Amino acid sequence: MLYHTKGLVLGTIKYSETSIIARIFTQNYGMQSYIVNGVRSQKARGKTALYQPLSLLDLVVYHKPGKDIQRISEARFSLSYQQLPFHPTKRAIGMFLTEVFGKVLRNESPNEELFLFLEQSLILFDNQSEYLNNFHLQLLLKASAFMGFGPANGADLIDQLAEAGYHFNLVTDELALLDQLMHEKMGTHIGLSNALRRDLLDHIIKFYQVHTDSLKEIKSIDVLKTIMSS
Structure with missing residues (x-):
């Protein structure tokens, strides 16, 4: 049928x-x-x-x-995307997200809310003309809530990592910036240096690794970091 x-x-x-x-x-x-x-x-x-x-x-x-x-x-x-496959930054972010979600959702059961969130977010990203560099951070943080392990705030995320054996010397405002990434609308301008953006991405990836067993090596992350630092 x-x-x-x-x-x-x-x-x-x-x-x-x-x-x-x-x-x-x-x-x-x-x-x-x-x-x-x-x-x-x-x-x-x-x-x-x-x-x-x-x-x-x-x-x-x-x-x-x-x-x-x-x-x-x-x-x-x-x-049909107008920019995502062609814009260097959007393409690098797209490659990274494809790899991450391809692994994390490997055995995902029907989850209509997650699907609709990803669909709407990618359409927004395709049309977005500025403030591109935080999209993957926001998407990963917000998507985790639809998968049942989203942190309540930045402190909760870091506390869960500490319980799993990861410990960080957080820089000033790092928790507040995680809160902004989680709770502000997709595409909102949130001022991050390249170094801080890399640090936050590492935290988020470790958080996903704590809660899933399928996200290990991420081959596309080096390309993403290179594009983000250029």
Whole structure:
């Protein structure tokens, strides 16, 4: 039977000469793997663009509960990004977020509130023209609440890390800045130096690692830090 759902692409792997398996976080079914036949063939020119990282899709899918790999009947963009794939800073942040959520949401059950939050945040980010450099910090902090382990405030985050064995010499206003990142609207200007932004990102990543068992090495973080320091 066919079902309609929206989806957020979080990764693909090649499968046979012309096909792929796409890992998609869906609005209705959580994280799913879909085989997409023939999408890399010459006749299917351009269709691979549908499955680029962070693509937002409208999908018609075959869904059988408990099945490891599902199938897609129809796919189209629910929205075409104007800047995210092309703007250097947005692209670097997008690569980083794709890797993090691809790992963290590996076995995620249906979570419509999280899906809608990610969808709305990415649309906002695509249209955002300034104050880009804190987007990933805000997104990770706010998304943690939808996954059930969000800290109440900056002090709570640091206290939980201390309980897990991580200890920091916090700089002035670091807790207040974490509070701002958590509670201000996405895209709000929050003044951070590059060094402090890196420190806060390290805290947030460690916080995710404490609460999930799938986020270990993050390959894209070096590219992100390079872009952020330029």
